[in-house]
Amino acid sequence: MNGAEALMKSLVGLGVEVCFSNPGTSEMHFVAALDRVPEMRGVLALFEGVATGAADGYARIARKPAATLLHLGPGLGNGLANLHNARRAHSPIVNVVGEHATYHRRYDPPLASDIAATASAVSKSVMTVERPEELIPMVAATFAAAVAPPAGVATLIVPGDITWNQVPDGSAAEPSSQPPVLDAERIAAAAAALRAGGATLFIGGAATTRRGLEAASRIANAASARLLCETFPSVLERGAGIPAVDRLAYLGDFAVMQLAGSKSLVLAGADDPVAFFAYPGKPSRYAPEGCDVVTLATPADPADLYLEVLAEELGASSPPTLQALSLPGLPTGPLSGSAVAAAIGALLPEGCIVVDESVTTGISAPGLTQGSPGHRWLTLTGGAIGYGLPVATGAAIAEPGTKVIDIQADGSALYTIQALWTQARESLDVVTVLLNNQSYAILQMELNNVGAEAGGPRSRAMLDLVPPAMDFAAIARGFGVDAVRVATGEELVEQLKRALAEPGPHLIEALLPKGIS
């Protein structure tokens, strides 16, 4: 068996079922192997950032890794931004990158570059196969690195001759998994902090599941503690029947207010909260001075289990506070960001997945969907824009039959717009609601936040997406996706109902007032 087939077979043996691919010459044997390993589903992307973002979305929903297949250093480079987001989401990904044949690298052919250096910034582990007998052990080690808590991106670099030469028989061993052992000292310290009063319970990671949220809510009720969730959770379960939790604000002034007066901050699956960016004269850390930071569970730990044990420790016997069903009214008249959010809040189907890359225009989306039927909410964990369309693509592949709604800002959509084609090719149930406000509105806000003297026409032009005005519906149709433009609440509601009722991908371009709405 050649190396390409052996790699695909070992991945299948480890439970990897999907390979998001944008291959080149050095990956042709992997492509050929797809015919001999039918258990591996190859999903073609037109751009590597789509493949890596889809692998992130897949991992968040399937809770296991997909593989990627990228072409040499430049292909990896194109996939880097969404690997960065996956790294911050703690999404396991087996990131396979083709390389020139071992004996060919020394000639420094045009496409040669330092792939390991490029991979290092986003990877927990980077390995390069040098000899055929290393392949299967390195597949196993890469898989193990990807899934070891906290999960993340593990990169395996495979030279062409390794793929076409025979490799020794064998199969990759699954990493041994131990039942989690909880740290009693951390539980005691967290309990003490909560009993002392004035605590804020700050959750993330594994704690943002229904199970974690129920325990967190019981604890907050018993200890009269504030309950907050990290700003950008990987997957937040929410909606009717699930405990509601406020997320820490993106804007520092609000985040500082949310934490003001906390005597202690109990971390459960989240890191000590810090500013997304530095701003002149503003703090980097958000916890108030003198606030005691107590780590119950790191992002690597089973934070949901820790919370359950802590709830018992605190004798938190009253039930969690569950969100009641409460739908916003359907919007009418000219569109705004909140009108779009209301339409989604009113119509989203139970069990659906929402991918939120709405940036400024989506500021009211969490509030107006809070009482909607239960759903999962995915966010931009790493801040590298262009995640929404690919993550929605991967999420839909992870869970066929579930509707995925991508609330998508215009500027961000343009980094990975090619994902629409993969959605069409794979007939995925993704509804993209594209918020066209003709600007990088977030940067108009940030220009002021960082204290830059704005106002001149040349700087403003750098934050404007007109002229020329883009027609996202035309672009989507060009990629094979059913697409319409809507300018009123009534049109949006009609088209959103249709898109949610029909199979396959749809894009609804909501025409908003220019700038922040």
Add this chain to the structure above:
Amino acid sequence: MNGAEALMKSLVGLGVEVCFSNPGTSEMHFVAALDRVPEMRGVLALFEGVATGAADGYARIARKPAATLLHLGPGLGNGLANLHNARRAHSPIVNVVGEHATYHRRYDPPLASDIAATASAVSKSVMTVERPEELIPMVAATFAAAVAPPAGVATLIVPGDITWNQVPDGSAAEPSSQPPVLDAERIAAAAAALRAGGATLFIGGAATTRRGLEAASRIANAASARLLCETFPSVLERGAGIPAVDRLAYLGDFAVMQLAGSKSLVLAGADDPVAFFAYPGKPSRYAPEGCDVVTLATPADPADLYLEVLAEELGASSPPTLQALSLPGLPTGPLSGSAVAAAIGALLPEGCIVVDESVTTGISAPGLTQGSPGHRWLTLTGGAIGYGLPVATGAAIAEPGTKVIDIQADGSALYTIQALWTQARESLDVVTVLLNNQSYAILQMELNNVGAEAGGPRSRAMLDLVPPAMDFAAIARGFGVDAVRVATGEELVEQLKRALAEPGPHLIEALLPKGIS
């Protein structure tokens, strides 16, 4: 003066006039500085690969660096593939990457990553400004590294607080330039090899200008030597009135034939030729066994001057062989790759710039444009596809008033399709001839070349761009570019004439038979 303004002013002082930008929060002070430094033209890209590719195209035509402005590690990652091409083209670029404020990095905020590691694979020089007084000297050093032969990408990482705090006055000193000193021993060795007979003169870099080509042609005539050009020159001057030169073939079997029987290979601005990829059982180096490799000039040297001195040394007094004007007939009937090439060959205006990312469908393009009026031909130096649209964008900005024709494969176009918007915004005279053959045809060929057993439906699907069929004209119009689809030679000729006569960008989508045509 704050750091952002000081950096922009120093770049202007060094002759940098254009900054290709896709900024984020950490770069807002640079954006604000554009209003105070009107000599710097900010050009907005919707994706970083457009900005870096445009900087490559600009450098190839202007023969001086532009700056880029990228947002942290993920923004740099998105720009990496076209920086790789620029590195291989020896295009000078001052690659400015924003970073978190120096004091904020330790908190590892979501967008933090190892920017220097990411930059290292494509950069001659990577510097991070840590203190205000380092800024101007590092701007000077980065500029000097970018332009020092062989030119390339030099990266300057600038933390946010450096941009908004005051920096000491000063201006960046221009690097001192010495008149080139030619190495007499190399000239003597090359002359001896050519006098011995059976030599092949292999040119690249600075030798592919009219001046270098005229000297090379005189030498080849005087010494009865073969004359060949590297496979992927940065800029090749060609057409009527300029010596014609064959390029070394991309396909190894042909390349080996072109060099067969060479007793010596005299390198002038080119490297010893090697295979683009390794293939089982095929050689990595192309020069025949026993062929003596003699370096007259490396890619870092003024190869044109070396050739002129060598021509004198050889007493090559007869004039160079100039290409005669010879136009192909206009195509009629259904389109093919050669019909498209014939239309371009028949209609291309004197002095224009051709950006060739035609891949398989453009195989006849060099031949059918060889006798067209004089023009410059740009190629995919680094092999990272997605270079055509951005490089055409930058070339048009470097030379207003000159028509730029981008012969563009469909699969490759999709990596950086967002460049069309910048062409529309800046009203650039770029005519994109998009070759839609609905497939990664090059990979269909490469699948066989690497000896992979093709043929299965699952592997073939990975190389197909249908279903769904893409409508590139619709996508281009969505980005604000005038676009049409053509299916016959007559339609193509009519639309190409119109596009070349009108100002601003145009895209002509040529509907070709599926696969290799």
